[in-house]
Amino acid sequence: xxxxxxxxxxxxxxxxxxxxxxxxxxxxGASGTVLPVYAFGGxxxxxxxxxxxxxxxxxxxxxxxxxxxxxxASIEEIAITAGVVGGRxxxxxxxxxxxxxxxxxxxxxxxxxxxxxxxxESEAEDLLRRAGAREWVRERGE
Numbered sequence: 001x002x003x004x005x006x007x008x009x010x011x012x013x014x015x016x017x018x019x020x021x022x023x024x025x026x027x028x029g030a031s032g033t034v035l036p037v038y039a040f041g042g043x044x045x046x047x048x049x050x051x052x053x054x055x056x057x058x059x060x061x062x063x064x065x066x067x068x069x070x071x072x073a074s075i076e077e078i079a080i081t082a083g084v085v086g087g088r089x090x091x092x093x094x095x096x097x098x099x100x101x102x103x104x105x106x107x108x109x110x111x112x113x114x115x116x117x118x119x120x121e122s123e124a125e126d127l128l129r130r131a132g133a134r135e136w137v138r139e140r141g142e
Contacts, residue, residue, distance in 0.1 A: 012038035015105040073133035081131040
């Protein structure tokens with residue numbers, strides 16, 4: 001049975017609520033009709049957990065609003081670049097059923113904990129760039 005959007009939002013809230021509280025972050029909300037997203041963040045960065053209903057997977061990405069640009073990178077790439085994990089393959093993205101969704105979210109929440117100290121440092125922008133972040137010019141007022 002395919003997962004519903006309400007399943008994703010409920011599981012994301014349950015898995016990330018402790019991370020958000022422990023790290024002093026704020027829940028920024030749940031949104032999205034094309035790609036449902038559960039977002040939370042802290043000073044200078046935002047984490048967006050997207051649920052791709054077509055591919056049945058979830059992925060946490062970190063977004064930083066730099067002075068003149070926006071950077072976004074995968075939590076796995078950031079963890080590898082920061083040296084807090086050995087390499088690829090330690091993280092699941094599958095969300096074909098409730099158990100896979102919960103396991104994938106739990107693993108990605110663990111990576112958020114591991115990279116959080118690097119995201120609050122002044123070198124966070126450089127870290128995302130080294131992790132292969134997509135970067136684009138900020139719109140006025142963004």
